[in-house]
Amino acid sequence: MLEISNLTHVYGSGPGAHHALGGVDLKVAQGELVCIVGPSGCGKSTLLRSIAGLLHPTGGTVTLGGKPVERTPDDLAVVFQDYSRSLFPWMSVGDNVALPLRRKGMDRPRRREAATEALEQVGLAGAEGKYPWQLSGGMQQRVSIARALAYRPALMLMDEPFGSVDAQTREDLEDLTLRVRSHHDMTILLITHDIDESVYVGDRVVVLSKAPATVVGDLRVDLPGPRDQITTRENPEFVHLRAEVGRLVRGMRDDPGAAS
Amino acid sequence: MRFLRALGRLWLVPVVLVAWEVATRAAEDVFFPPPTTIVARMHEMWFSGPAERLWLTDAALENIPTSVGRLFVGWLLASVIGIVLGVMLGRSALLSRFIDPLIQFGRAIPPPALLPLFLALFSIGAQMQIVTITSGIIWPILLNAGDGARHVDRQHLETSTVFGLSRSQRLFWVILPSAMPKIFAGLRLSLSLALILMVISELVGSVNGIGFQLLDAQRSYDLPGVWGTIVVLGVLGYLLNSAFLVAERRVLSWHRGANRTT
Amino acid sequence: MTGRSLFDNRLLCGAIGVAGLFCLAELAGRTGLIDPIVFPLASSVVGRAVGLAADVDFLADVASTLGAWAVGLLLTVLIAVPVGFLLGTLPWVETSLRPVLEFLRPIPSVALIPLALLLFSDRFDMKVAVIVYAAWWPVLINTMYGLKDVDPLAKETLRSFGFGPMAVLWRVSLPSTAPFIATGVRLAAAIALILAISAELLAGGSSGIGTFILEAGSSPDALEYTVAATIWAGAIGVISNSLFTLAERRLFHWHLARTEGAR
Numbered sequence: 001m002l003e004i005s006n007l008t009h010v011y012g013s014g015p016g017a018h019h020a021l022g023g024v025d026l027k028v029a030q031g032e033l034v035c036i037v038g039p040s041g042c043g044k045s046t047l048l049r050s051i052a053g054l055l056h057p058t059g060g061t062v063t064l065g066g067k068p069v070e071r072t073p074d075d076l077a078v079v080f081q082d083y084s085r086s087l088f089p090w091m092s093v094g095d096n097v098a099l100p101l102r103r104k105g106m107d108r109p110r111r112r113e114a115a116t117e118a119l120e121q122v123g124l125a126g127a128e129g130k131y132p133w134q135l136s137g138g139m140q141q142r143v144s145i146a147r148a149l150a151y152r153p154a155l156m157l158m159d160e161p162f163g164s165v166d167a168q169t170r171e172d173l174e175d176l177t178l179r180v181r182s183h184h185d186m187t188i189l190l191i192t193h194d195i196d197e198s199v200y201v202g203d204r205v206v207v208l209s210k211a212p213a214t215v216v217g218d219l220r221v222d223l224p225g226p227r228d229q230i231t232t233r234e235n236p237e238f239v240h241l242r243a244e245v246g247r248l249v250r251g252m253r254d255d256p257g258a259a260s
Numbered sequence: 261m262r263f264l265r266a267l268g269r270l271w272l273v274p275v276v277l278v279a280w281e282v283a284t285r286a287a288e289d290v291f292f293p294p295p296t297t298i299v300a301r302m303h304e305m306w307f308s309g310p311a312e313r314l315w316l317t318d319a320a321l322e323n324i325p326t327s328v329g330r331l332f333v334g335w336l337l338a339s340v341i342g343i344v345l346g347v348m349l350g351r352s353a354l355l356s357r358f359i360d361p362l363i364q365f366g367r368a369i370p371p372p373a374l375l376p377l378f379l380a381l382f383s384i385g386a387q388m389q390i391v392t393i394t395s396g397i398i399w400p401i402l403l404n405a406g407d408g409a410r411h412v413d414r415q416h417l418e419t420s421t422v423f424g425l426s427r428s429q430r431l432f433w434v435i436l437p438s439a440m441p442k443i444f445a446g447l448r449l450s451l452s453l454a455l456i457l458m459v460i461s462e463l464v465g466s467v468n469g470i471g472f473q474l475l476d477a478q479r480s481y482d483l484p485g486v487w488g489t490i491v492v493l494g495v496l497g498y499l500l501n502s503a504f505l506v507a508e509r510r511v512l513s514w515h516r517g518a519n520r521t522t
Numbered sequence: 523m524t525g526r527s528l529f530d531n532r533l534l535c536g537a538i539g540v541a542g543l544f545c546l547a548e549l550a551g552r553t554g555l556i557d558p559i560v561f562p563l564a565s566s567v568v569g570r571a572v573g574l575a576a577d578v579d580f581l582a583d584v585a586s587t588l589g590a591w592a593v594g595l596l597l598t599v600l601i602a603v604p605v606g607f608l609l610g611t612l613p614w615v616e617t618s619l620r621p622v623l624e625f626l627r628p629i630p631s632v633a634l635i636p637l638a639l640l641l642f643s644d645r646f647d648m649k650v651a652v653i654v655y656a657a658w659w660p661v662l663i664n665t666m667y668g669l670k671d672v673d674p675l676a677k678e679t680l681r682s683f684g685f686g687p688m689a690v691l692w693r694v695s696l697p698s699t700a701p702f703i704a705t706g707v708r709l710a711a712a713i714a715l716i717l718a719i720s721a722e723l724l725a726g727g728s729s730g731i732g733t734f735i736l737e738a739g740s741s742p743d744a745l746e747y748t749v750a751a752t753i754w755a756g757a758i759g760v761i762s763n764s765l766f767t768l769a770e771r772r773l774f775h776w777h778l779a780r781t782e783g784a785r
Contacts, residue, residue, distance in 0.1 A: 052422055054418050054421060072422055074424060077423065078419070080419065086416070086419050088434065088437065088438075089517075090438070091437075099425070100425070131514055133518040134517065147423075271618065272621065273622060273625075291641050354529060357536065358535050358536065358538060359539050360539070361537075362539055362543060368756050368759030368760040369755055369756035370720075372632075372719050373719050373732065373752045373755040381561070455630045456632050458630075459630045460720050460723075460724075463632070464723060464724065471633070474636055481640070486636060486637050490637060493630050494630075497629060498628040501628055
């Protein structure tokens with residue numbers, strides 16, 4: 001459903017230009033959960049912003065559902081890393097979740113109902129009346145996941161969604177993502193720099209090289225479901241995949257010319 | 261305990277009042293009447309009316325609401341125009357580049373210098389006073405609204421793009437609320453400026469209002485009246501500021517909450 | 523591409539904006555949209571403003587206003603800064619005086635002009651008195667605020683080397699409060715100009731920009747003079763504000779660097 005071919009992006013021009021993407025090719029099928037890993041600063045966010053239509057890449061194409069992405073596509077939602085800057089502090093949690101539904105032509109009671117349902121799914125039943133800043137970081141990130149769910153997108157982009165929460169919360173949110181995904185027919189693209197996380201959550205792990213980024217590895221994750229934090233991480237297949245992704249990420253760091 | 265603490269904070273007020281009373285009585289200077297004389301004159305001027313009208317005199321009912329009315333109309337007009345223009349300038353870098361020098365110049369004109377011009381254009385009356393107030397106090401609102409609208413968090417804007425908010429939804433649900441703390445700072449400053457301009461416009465061109473009463477008292481060498489009017493204006497300023505702070509606290513409760521936790 | 527880079531030039535865009543307003547105003551007058559009798563033509567106002575720059579009487583008025591303004595501002599700083607330091611360093615003085623100050627502060631400063639007119643026989647003294655009353659608030663408040671912002675570590679460092687309280691005040695508190703005081707003085711300068719002109723408008727008789735604007739009202743080209751003089755009043759405001767901002771940047775670039783770095 002998502003096709004990226006030969007995507008390049010350069011920030012600025014002249015000798016100070018920064019080449020973020022160096023020709024990225026990627027195909028994502030309907031219903032897949034693809035994790036994208038790469039060393040920090042490798043252009044993962046640039047890739048995500050190009051898919052979301054927040055940035056015009058200097059070269060290459062992104063097509064979503066057969067249509068080229070020029071502006072932000074209608075059935076796409078993003079969960080940003082920095083929840084405190086993505087949720088609106090002047091709105092209650094319920095209003096934050098319901099706000100994007102306005103454009104779907106839903107009336108007020110239906111918007112409210114959808115928000116309540118989405119909040120229940122992320123384990124925040126009854127939090128509608130609270131303000132985001134009254135919740136903990138992990139709970140705020142749940143709210144932004146609920147906002148994306150209520151929107152019922154065909155594609156959900158998650159930009160380092162668990163990068164700013166503590167380890168325990170991080171595991172909870174990873175499981176929440178897996179659970180949510182089994183309930184909805186949704187394609188998810190999750191960007192992370194955490195190798196364990198990418199193998200644990202993803203159906204597929206795509207490894208990017210450091211900037212200018214290209215795809216240097218594309219591994220299928222065949223782990224038995226349902227996954228859980230203890231047994232899945234003990235599985236020999238998990239350990240093997242983790243090592244392989246780690247080598248790809250790290251190998252590129254030592255010698256950019258080795259792979260590809 | 262609370263009483264004691266209040267006593268600890270306020271002890272100087274009665275001391276100052278008594279010292280003022282004693283000193284002015286001793287000096288017997290007509291220009292410095294004792295506070296008791298001032299209060300008596302204030303009572304006579306404004307608060308000696310019939311009980312069913314809350315003891316307000318005809319003079320109080322004629323002048324105070326007129327003045328406050330002009331002040332509010334001028335302030336509301338300045339708020340609406342200032343916020344609309346400010347947000348436009350804040351969201352359009354190109355527009356603000358063209359208009360910026362004009363704004364810098366406009367806000368540097370001391371507002372009273374415009375009084376003779378407005379007197380000539382509108383003649384004495386409410387219209388001239390409202391124009392004076394509005395044109396003089398619009399700058400802090402306009403500049404603050406522009407600043408607030410210019411510095412909306414990029415991620416907030418990207419979030420609204422991603423979720424496909426329309427232009428008006430983006431304006432009313434994202435840009436305006438996020439500029440609100442700055443706008444309120446401007447509104448508060450302009451409210452105190454509005455009082456100053458109300459007074460001066462009534463001193464220069466008016467036939468009623470508190471400022472006119474002040475001028476009247478001064479012309480008839482009624483010094484307790486002059487002092488009393490100044491006290492009334494001070495009380496009015498204090499009340500306006502306090503009322504505004506209460507409103508601000510309600511509207512911006514999210515802002516204080518969000519700042520406390522992050 | 524050239525069009526874009528043209529619009530990137532702030533100075534040029536600003537000049538176009540000013541010229542645009544001038545042309546619009548002139549056009550409105552020429553076409554009769556705004557009757558030139560009601561409001562003078564933009565070109566004749568600008569002509570008059572240029573003429574005023576060489577008008578000895580007007581220059582004397584400007585000098586008179588600026589004289590009162592400068593004396594008032596100087597007195598303000600001499601009074602407000604020490605008082606601010608006193609209140610900022612002795613908490614019990616501040617808590618005691620606060621209610622009195624909180625009551626005095628909301629009194630609209632121009633309301634004191636009629637009283638000052640009765641109290642002072644000399645117009646210049648009267649102007650200076652009301653200027654000082656109105657302008658001292660921003661200086662006082664900024665001084666107190668700046669003192670609260672002094673880094674306690676810097677004070678303790680100096681004390682640990684055996685310096686006395688006066689040395690600490692002179693070497694740490696004063697320098698780190700200075701940028702805040704400067705901001706207060708810049709705000710006070712604008713307020714002082716407002717009060718000077720207000721006092722001249724209300725007092726009449728003597729000299730000053732306000733008096734000039736008021737007296738121009740009796741000549742046949744009254745409005746031309748009024749608007750031209752108002753333009754100069756605005757220009758003085760712009761110049762004073764830019765000079766103060768420039769001085770602040772020059773003197774306290776270390777402070778700016780620090781606060782911007784912290785952000």
